[in-house]
Amino acid sequence: MQATVLTRPSWWERNRVKVAPYLFIAPFFLFFLVFTAWPILESFRLSFYKGAGLGEKTFYGLGNYARLFGDPRYIKAVINTTYYAAGSIFIISPLALLVALAINSRYVRWKDFFKLALFLPTITSSVVIALMFSLVLDQRYGLLNAFLGNFGIPPIGWLTTREWVMPAFILMGIWNWIGINTLYWLAGLNGISRELYEAARVDGAGALASFRYITLPLLKPVTLFVIIQAINGSYHLFAQPFLLTGGGPADSSLTITLYLYNQGFSFLQFGYANAIGYSMVVIILVLSLLNLLLFGGFRTTGD
Amino acid sequence: MLLSRRALLRGGLATGALLWALPSQACTPAPPTRDDRVRLEFWAFSETRIWWQKKAHELYKQRVNPKLEIDWIVLPYGQMHDKLLIAAEAGAGGPDIADVEISQFSKFLKGRTNFVPLNDAVQAMGGTDKLYTASATDPWSWKGVIYGLGNELNTCLLAYRWDIFDQYGIKTPIQTWQEFAEVGKRLKEASRGEVALADFPDQSWGIWWMMTLQQGGGFFNSEGWPIINNEKGVRTLDYHQRAVYEDKWAIITPIGPAYNTALAAGKIATQLGPSWRFSGFMRQAVAQTKGKWMLQPFPRWEPDGSRTATWGGTGVCVVRDSFYRDAAVAFVVWEHMTPEAVLFDFEKRNVWPTLKPAWSDPRLTEPIDFFNNQRVGEVIREVSPEIPKWYNSPFWAEVTDATVRVGITPAMQGRVPAKQALDAAYEEAMRVIRAQIA
Numbered sequence: 001m002q003a004t005v006l007t008r009p010s011w012w013e014r015n016r017v018k019v020a021p022y023l024f025i026a027p028f029f030l031f032f033l034v035f036t037a038w039p040i041l042e043s044f045r046l047s048f049y050k051g052a053g054l055g056e057k058t059f060y061g062l063g064n065y066a067r068l069f070g071d072p073r074y075i076k077a078v079i080n081t082t083y084y085a086a087g088s089i090f091i092i093s094p095l096a097l098l099v100a101l102a103i104n105s106r107y108v109r110w111k112d113f114f115k116l117a118l119f120l121p122t123i124t125s126s127v128v129i130a131l132m133f134s135l136v137l138d139q140r141y142g143l144l145n146a147f148l149g150n151f152g153i154p155p156i157g158w159l160t161t162r163e164w165v166m167p168a169f170i171l172m173g174i175w176n177w178i179g180i181n182t183l184y185w186l187a188g189l190n191g192i193s194r195e196l197y198e199a200a201r202v203d204g205a206g207a208l209a210s211f212r213y214i215t216l217p218l219l220k221p222v223t224l225f226v227i228i229q230a231i232n233g234s235y236h237l238f239a240q241p242f243l244l245t246g247g248g249p250a251d252s253s254l255t256i257t258l259y260l261y262n263q264g265f266s267f268l269q270f271g272y273a274n275a276i277g278y279s280m281v282v283i284i285l286v287l288s289l290l291n292l293l294l295f296g297g298f299r300t301t302g303d
Numbered sequence: 304m305l306l307s308r309r310a311l312l313r314g315g316l317a318t319g320a321l322l323w324a325l326p327s328q329a330c331t332p333a334p335p336t337r338d339d340r341v342r343l344e345f346w347a348f349s350e351t352r353i354w355w356q357k358k359a360h361e362l363y364k365q366r367v368n369p370k371l372e373i374d375w376i377v378l379p380y381g382q383m384h385d386k387l388l389i390a391a392e393a394g395a396g397g398p399d400i401a402d403v404e405i406s407q408f409s410k411f412l413k414g415r416t417n418f419v420p421l422n423d424a425v426q427a428m429g430g431t432d433k434l435y436t437a438s439a440t441d442p443w444s445w446k447g448v449i450y451g452l453g454n455e456l457n458t459c460l461l462a463y464r465w466d467i468f469d470q471y472g473i474k475t476p477i478q479t480w481q482e483f484a485e486v487g488k489r490l491k492e493a494s495r496g497e498v499a500l501a502d503f504p505d506q507s508w509g510i511w512w513m514m515t516l517q518q519g520g521g522f523f524n525s526e527g528w529p530i531i532n533n534e535k536g537v538r539t540l541d542y543h544q545r546a547v548y549e550d551k552w553a554i555i556t557p558i559g560p561a562y563n564t565a566l567a568a569g570k571i572a573t574q575l576g577p578s579w580r581f582s583g584f585m586r587q588a589v590a591q592t593k594g595k596w597m598l599q600p601f602p603r604w605e606p607d608g609s610r611t612a613t614w615g616g617t618g619v620c621v622v623r624d625s626f627y628r629d630a631a632v633a634f635v636v637w638e639h640m641t642p643e644a645v646l647f648d649f650e651k652r653n654v655w656p657t658l659k660p661a662w663s664d665p666r667l668t669e670p671i672d673f674f675n676n677q678r679v680g681e682v683i684r685e686v687s688p689e690i691p692k693w694y695n696s697p698f699w700a701e702v703t704d705a706t707v708r709v710g711i712t713p714a715m716q717g718r719v720p721a722k723q724a725l726d727a728a729y730e731e732a733m734r735v736i737r738a739q740i741a
Contacts, residue, residue, distance in 0.1 A: 053413020053697065054391050067738065134559045141561050160506065160558055161716070248506050250712040265385055266700040268413050269739060270392075 047274035057271060064275035074276065076251050077259040078283070080166060084255070085234035085287075087170035088177070093226050095174060096181030097219075101211075103182065104189045115186070118179035126239030133172050134159070134244055144171075159245055162252040169253060172240055177233070181226055188222030189215070224295040231287050235280055256280050341630045342372040343399040346387060348380040352402060352617060355454070355648035359638035367637060371630060373400075380404070391417040391622075399625035400635060403451055404617045405442045409699030411450075411620075418443075418450040419621040419628050424636040425449060432659075433640060437690040439657035443618035445527070445695060451618030452639040454648055456655040457577035458683045458690060459513045459612045460598045462585070465675060467498060467572045476599040480514075480542060483602045487552030490572065496551075501573050502565075503543035504556040505715035508707050509614055510575055514539040516612040518604050519691045522703065527696030529732045531706050532725035538604070540714050540721035548718055555715060563588045575601070577614050578683070582653045586673050593673050600686045609689040655683050698736050705732035 012019075047064055051057030068074050103114050121129070136143045137158035145155045158168040192215065200210045238257040241247055247254035247262070256276065264273030292298055347353040353375055360373050376398065378386065384407045390397030391411060403411070403418075411417040425431060431440060431449075435456055443451030461477070468475060471493045477483050487500035503510055515521055520535030530536070546553035557565050565571050567589045574581060581598065600610035619639070621631040638644045642661035648654040655667060668680035696702070710728030713719045719727075 051414060053410065053415075054388075054417060055415035071738075138557075138559055138561050140557055141564055246506075248708065248712060249716060250708050262704075265388065266410065266704070267735070267739065268388075268410050 043274045043277060046271055047278055049271045050269075051271065053268040060271060064272045065279070067272060068275060068279055073251060073254065074256075074259060074279075077254045077256045080251075080253060081235055081237060081255045081257075083166050084169055084173070084237055085231055087166075088173060088230040088234045089227055091170060092174050092177055093181055093230055096178045096226075097185045099178060099182045100185035100189055101215075104186060115179075115183065118182050120179065121176045122180045124176075127243060129172065129176060130240050130243035133168075133240070137168055137171075160249060162249055165245060165249065165253045169237070169240055173234075181230075184222055184226050184229070185219070188219045192218045220295055224291060224297050227291050227295075228288050231291065232284055235284050256283075340370040340372055341368075341627050342374065343625075343627055343631055343634070344374045344376060345400045345402075346383055346398040347375065347377050347402040348383040348404070349402070349617075350377050351652060352648075353377065354651045355645070355654075356619070356638060358647040359641070359644035360634070362641070362644055363634055363637060368630070368633070371634060373634075387411075387417075387622075390624075391415075395624055397622050397624060399622060399627055399631045401620055401622060402617050403443070403620050405453075405615055406699065406703070408443055408451065408618060408620075409695055409697050412445050412695075412697040415623075416445075416450065417620075417623050419623055419625070419632055421449045421452060421621070421632060421636055422447075424632050425452070425640070428636050428640040434659065435657045435687050435690065437692055438613045438616055439639070441693050442616055442695055443620065445697070451620035452635060453616040453618040454639055454645045454654065454656055454658070455577075455579070455616040456657050456683065456687060457579065457613045457616050458655065458687045459517075459575060459577050459601060459614055460581065460679075460682060460686070461601055462574045462576070462581040462596050462598050462674075464569060464572045464592070464595050465597045466595045467569055471498075475597070477602045480602045480604055484542075484546060484550065484552065487546060488550055491550075491552045498569065499552065499554040499571050501546065501553040501575070502556040502562075502571050503547060503553050503715065505712050506558070506707060507556075508703055508711060510556075511536070511539050511543070511706070511711055513575055513612040513614050514542070514601075514604075516614075516691055516693055517601055517609050519609070521693045522699065522706070523694045523696040525694050527694065527698065529696075529698070529702045529705075529729055529736075531702065531710065531732070532722070532729040536725050537722045540711065540725060544714055544718070544721055547715065567591055578653065578655055579615055582671075582673075582679070594675050596673065597675050597677050598679055598682055600682065609686075609691055611686040611689050613690045613693075655680060698732070701735045701739075702732045705729075705735065 046057070048060060048062070049057035050060035050063060099118065102108060103111050108114070135141075137145075139145060139155050139157045139160060142158070144158065145153075149155070156164055158164050158171075196214050196218075197210055200214055205213070236257055237255045238261070241253045241255055241258050242261070245253045247258050257280070260273050260276040260280070263269045263276060345353070345356070347356075357373075357375065360371070364371060377383075383401075384404065387397055387401050387403070388410065425434075425440075434440060435458075438455065438457050439453050440449045440451075442453060443449060463475065465475075467473075467490075471490055473486055473490065477486055483500070490498055490500050512521065515536050515538075518535040518538070520530065520533055520539075522529060522531060524530050543553070547555060554571070556562060566574070566585070574585065576584075581596070585592070585596065601612070603610055619635050621628055621635055625631050640658060642656075642658060642664065645656035645658045645661050646664055646666070649656065649664075649667060653671075656662070661667070662684055668678050668684065670676040671679050705728045706725075708728075709731040710724045713727070714721050714724035
């Protein structure tokens with residue numbers, strides 16, 4: 001009988017069960033580090049540098065950030081973008097809630113059809129949306145002015161006059177984003193127990209009272225989410241003004257991202273463009289934190 | 304199933320090799336091929352525009368260098384220029400040759416110039432005397448150095464609806480802008496405001512530029528500093544304002560599809576522009592007006608003034624980081640200074656060439672049915688020597704932007720006086736420039 005020779009297992013044999021999962025997920029992290037994390041850090045570093053176009057950059061300290069406060073175009077861009085964000089929060093989101101309530105109502109049929117129809121604009125390309133709205137919003141031959149003309153309203157230069165261009169983008173936003181917001185609200189509404197409404201009805205509560213004292217309070221977490229989404233999405237508004245107005249007329253539709261793009265790719269002010277990008281991070285962060293505080297987003301269930 | 308160590312290591316090595324190879328491929332210039340063939344990479348943004356260059360390349364291989372190969376890469380306009388810029392900033396990863404549109408060129412002048420000077424090669428092929436330089440070299444030159452060549456002559460003319468002119472008894476050619484305004488007033492009266500003689504934009508600079516350059520003005524002086532608020536620029540904007548708001552014989556240019564509709568419906572009786580507008584854009588966008596248009600030189604500002612200008616175009620540039628820059632320069636200059644080569648673009652797109660010797664070809668002056676069988680080439684040939692010289696600048700983007708945003712739009716919308724608007728635009732342009740160079 002031959003004796004079995006026992007050899008010590010190699011490092012790999014001893015550890016492969018532990019190591020293999022990390023190796024499997026390593027490609028993602030490698031790509032993340034190279035194509036996401038490194039550019040984020042590098043752009044932060046660049047925001048402290050200044051240079052005229054291509055080639056060498058010199059350290060500029062906080063100069064680019066200080067320049068933001070004295071740059072009237074940047075301030076205009078912040079005002080325009082905030083205007084759009086306000087439209088998203090105070091017009092688009094409540095409208096989406098109304099639509100969600102309507103779809104959720106027992107009187108509405110073909111709910112899935114409405115959900116699908118409202119959601120389609122969300123997955124439509126920005127270029128297609130821009131092209132479509134250039135026809136809808138045209139001052140002389142546009143669909144919207146033709147419709148308004150029936151009520152005696154004179155043609156409005158939606159994309160060509162300073163006072164109307166941002167409301168025009170909010171109108172576009174309604175069409176574009178109401179669907180996805182409706183789905184968020186619907187998810188929240190479906191999470192509210194029917195028993196609560198039945199109990200309220202037994203106690204004599206009407207539809208309005210039920211909405212005020214049951215629906216709204218219980219939708220708080222969804223409201224928080226919807227508003228953070230609205231803030232984040234609004235401050236990234238780029239494609240439509242880029243394609244339809246280029247930020248005009250006279251900067252009336254200049255948004256922060258568009259200004260960042262102009263500074264980076266038209267004026268080659270890479271350092272300043274990065275500073276604008278990081279200022280946007282700060283604005284979104286501050287607004288989101290305020291939102292969390294307002295809606296009690298930091299409270300735990302125990303609180 | 305557990306993965307074997309060998310398979311895992313193989314996979315890891317392959318992934319590592321791929322990650323290593325990707326950036327190194329992008330950053331390394333193309334190495335020489337074994338049989339001495341040279342392979343260049345050409346970046347462009349329009350398939351139709353490079354058609355003539357592909358044909359020119361075939362001719363170049365037959366006549367000059369059979370071993371020159373070119374890989375043609377066409378990307379969307381914005382993406383191509385942005386990628387070119389990123390490659391320039393990185394110092395690697397770009398093409399050997401690139402099509403650079405006129406509005407995009409100046410940004411490559413900031414800091415380290417990204418393109419190879421072509422002056423010596425142009426001189427060796429006969430010099431700039433063979434070219435209409437205002438369109439061939441001025442747009443891609445900086446302080447006397449030529450960094451690109453354009454084949455599109457882009458001589459600006461006045462296109463007019465002869466059927467409308469006939470209907471209202473308007474005689475051509477209209478000799479001066481003053482006479483043009485008088486005709487506009489008459490047309491407005493006779494058509495009861497239905498037909499505008501012209502349209503002037505409130506959100507773009509093209510028309511302002513042509514009429515200002517015609518007087519010898521423009522965006523920059525020879526040192527690259529803005530001159531938008533000099534008397535020539537103000538005179539043009541003032542003319543536009545009066546036409547729209549005071550005498551009301553012109554309208555603000557409709558935006559988007561509305562413009563085509565207005566042209567097709569005969570609501571606007573003229574159009575100013577170079578051939579890519581009257582020959583390219585109009586023949587596609589308002590094809591139904593075929594035969595109703597004719598062309599004449601611009602009316603003059605002064606009795607002995609120029610009757611034309613130039614606007615737009617794309618230049619071909621050789622990238623500084625190219626491994627084969629000599630071969631690239633030789634091809635680019637050859638294709639722009641060889642009549643048979645530039646005529647391919649006339650064959651394909653009706654682009655009249657910047658190369659003077661090519662004008663002996665009779666095809667350039669043949670009648671064109673879209674323009675009522677007028678010999679358009681003869682008009683272009685007559686006025687092209689009058690295109691004024693002009694200067695580019697690294698601050699093209701900043702100054703054109705300020706001109707529209709603070710000058711033209713407020714003047715044409717808010718009725719701020721032309722002088723005040725352009726002074727403000729000049730101040731704004733200088734504010735932006737100072738912030739950059741401080």
